[in-house]
Amino acid sequence: MPGIYTDHNNTIYGFSLKGTPAEKTTMMKNLIAAEKLEEASRKDFKLTGCAARVSFARHGSSDYGKNVYASYGYNMGIYAFVCNVSQHATKIVDEYRTVFRVEFNPYIMPGGVHAVGTGEFNMKNGNPMYEIPVQAKVGPNFEKDKNNNPSRVSQYISEATLMVARSDNYKDFHSDFLKLNNGNGYVEHWEMGGRYDNHGPNSYQFIDRRYFLTKPGVPLLIPVSRKQYLQDMLEYFEIEKANFEYDNAEKIKNIGNNTSESAKRTMAALEADKLAYPRIYEAKKQK
Numbered sequence: 001m002p003g004i005y006t007d008h009n010n011t012i013y014g015f016s017l018k019g020t021p022a023e024k025t026t027m028m029k030n031l032i033a034a035e036k037l038e039e040a041s042r043k044d045f046k047l048t049g050c051a052a053r054v055s056f057a058r059h060g061s062s063d064y065g066k067n068v069y070a071s072y073g074y075n076m077g078i079y080a081f082v083c084n085v086s087q088h089a090t091k092i093v094d095e096y097r098t099v100f101r102v103e104f105n106p107y108i109m110p111g112g113v114h115a116v117g118t119g120e121f122n123m124k125n126g127n128p129m130y131e132i133p134v135q136a137k138v139g140p141n142f143e144k145d146k147n148n149n150p151s152r153v154s155q156y157i158s159e160a161t162l163m164v165a166r167s168d169n170y171k172d173f174h175s176d177f178l179k180l181n182n183g184n185g186y187v188e189h190w191e192m193g194g195r196y197d198n199h200g201p202n203s204y205q206f207i208d209r210r211y212f213l214t215k216p217g218v219p220l221l222i223p224v225s226r227k228q229y230l231q232d233m234l235e236y237f238e239i240e241k242a243n244f245e246y247d248n249a250e251k252i253k254n255i256g257n258n259t260s261e262s263a264k265r266t267m268a269a270l271e272a273d274k275l276a277y278p279r280i281y282e283a284k285k286q287k
Contacts, residue, residue, distance in 0.1 A: 001081055001090065003047030007035060011055040018058050019070055027072045027104070031056045034074045034102045051079045051092050062105045069105040076100045108220070109161045123273040123280075128266060130247050130273075137242045151239055152232040157221055163187075166210045168195055181221055183214030234285065241281050248274050 006012070008031070017027050035054060059071040077096030084091045122129050135154040136145035159177040167176040167187040176187040188195070192206035199205065214220050224232075252270050255263050 001049060003049060004051040004092075005047055006051070006053050007039075008032070008054050008056050011053060013053075013055055015055045015057055017056060017072065023070045027056075027058065027070060030104055031072065031074050038074075038076065038100070038102075049081050050097075051081070053077050053079065053096075059103070062107050064108070071103070071105045071107070073104060073106075074102040109157050109164070123276055124269065127269040127273065128251055130244055132240050132243045132247065134236065134239065137239050138246045151236055152228075153236045156224065156232075162221070165189060166208075171196075180210070180212045181214075181219050183212050183216075183220070186211045237281060237285050241277075244277055244281075245274075248277070 008015070017024050019027065054074070054076045057073055057075060059073060062069045062071045076099065078098040078100075079095070080093045080097050081090050082093055083089075121132075133142070133146070135150040136142055159173060162177060162180060163173055166180065166189055167173065168189050169176050169187065179185045179187055186209045189208045189210070190205070191208055193199070193204050197203070212220060248270060252267065252274075255267050255270075
């Protein structure tokens with residue numbers, strides 16, 4: 001059966017682009033340009049057996065250090081035609097079978113540029129785990145420093161992090177990283193069905209493909225030099241030292257006058273950690 005195509009002017013779900021007047025103007029201009037480009041790309045393609053529906057959406061903002069960008073996107077869902085067995089009539093399935101998305105100003109890594117989570121380590125196996133914020137020293141200025149003057153290592157982005165939810169090609173992550181980083185081809189993340197399984201004609205596959213559109217000849221990320229890395233780690237060791245001492249002291253204070261056997265064991269471990277850490281710090285710094 002001939003397919004049905006509806007552009008953003010005829011979306012059945014409606015949409016709202018929130019933002020300043022200037023942001024709304026820019027978003028609509030870019031989204032319509034993407035829509036027209038998609039339409040032109042299939043001028044010789046005949047749509048059959050489905051409904052293709054377009055909508056636009058504002059996704060919030062992408063934060064990169066002090067820079068904030070509106071994040072928004074074009075969405076075209078492909079909904080299959082089916083024959084309703086009781087009504088003997090063609091119906092459109094409510095859930096799309098395939099979807100094509102174009103995201104403007106997408107996130108590079110979860111949580112923005114700053115490192116996600118904390119530096120975590122155990123001094124000894126089974127002893128209390130320390131959670132060390134990597135962005136700044138804990139204290140009254142932590143939130144301010146974390147946002148305005150974060151440590152340099154907390155702004156690093158690893159190849160593995162860039163691949164999260166974008167590629168499960170664990171046998172060749174580096175090759176997929178180069179594709180995204182240079183805007184050269186797509187990578188795949190298999191949502192259902194295994195990438196490395198044997199697939200027959202009836203096997204179920206649900207695959208997410210991602211392309212990054214980058215400026216020609218300009219990589220998305222650039223490598224950190226060994227010299228810069230070592231200098232940045234020296235900065236981080238000072239943060240780790242201050243934050244370890246803070247976390248260790250908090251844990252000791254929280255035990256207080258608890259005289260249970262488990263509390264005594266934990267206290268002994270914390271006191272041992274307090275004595276051991278300065279040697280660890282000096283060794284790492286010297287290396």
